[in-house]
Amino acid sequence: MNTQEKFELVYNNFKLHFYREIFHKIQGRETSLTTVETFCMEVIYALGRPTISEFGSFIGLSTPNTAYKIANLVKKGYLKKVQCPDDKREYRLEVTQRYMDYYNISASYMNNVIGHVQEKMTPEEIHGFDRSLEVIYAEQMEETPLPDGHLPASLSDE
Incomplete structure (x- = not known):
C-alpha cells in the first residue's frame, strides 16, 4: 500500500467515525441538525468566526441562501451572530456550546487517537x-x- 492509499484510509476512518456517531445522535434524537446544516457548521467552526459573507463566499452560496441557513442554525441554537465592534453592519458567526458538545464527538476521538500515537x-x-x-x-x-x-x-x- 502506498502513502496516498494509507493517507486516504486514515482520513476515511476519521470521517467514518464522525458519521457513525452523528447517525447515533440522530437516531437518539439528540440533534436537530440536517446533514447540510452539519456540514455548514463544520465549515463555520473550521473557518474560526467568519463573517456571514466570508462563510457564504467560501461555500459558494447566494446571499439569500446564506442568510436562510444561518437563520436556521441560530434558531436551533447551534450558532450565534456577533456584531463586529468596528463595523456595526457586519456580523461574525460563532458556534455555541450546544454545537461544541455536538462537535466533541469527533474531537474526543481525534484526541484519543493522537494520544495513543504519541505513546507508541x-x-x-x-x-x-x-x-x-x-x-x-x-x-x-x-x-x-x-x-x-x-x-x-x-x-x-x-
Whole structure:
C-alpha cells in the first residue's frame, strides 16, 4: 500500500467515525441538525468566526441562501451572530456550546487517537510526524483559499 492509499484510509476512518456517531445522535434524537446544516457548521467552526459573507463566499452560496441557513442554525441554537465592534453592519458567526458538545464527538476521538500515537512513538518520530503534518497543512493552504486571518498560514512553531 502506498502513502496516498494509507493517507486516504486514515482520513476515511476519521470521517467514518464522525458519521457513525452523528447517525447515533440522530437516531437518539439528540440533534436537530440536517446533514447540510452539519456540514455548514463544520465549515463555520473550521473557518474560526467568519463573517456571514466570508462563510457564504467560501461555500459558494447566494446571499439569500446564506442568510436562510444561518437563520436556521441560530434558531436551533447551534450558532450565534456577533456584531463586529468596528463595523456595526457586519456580523461574525460563532458556534455555541450546544454545537461544541455536538462537535466533541469527533474531537474526543481525534484526541484519543493522537494520544495513543504519541505513546507508541519516540520523540524523534513525533517530531517527524509533526513535520509531515506541517507539510500537509501547507499544501492544503495552497489548494483551499481561505478568508484572511482565519487559519494560520503555517503550523510551524518557528
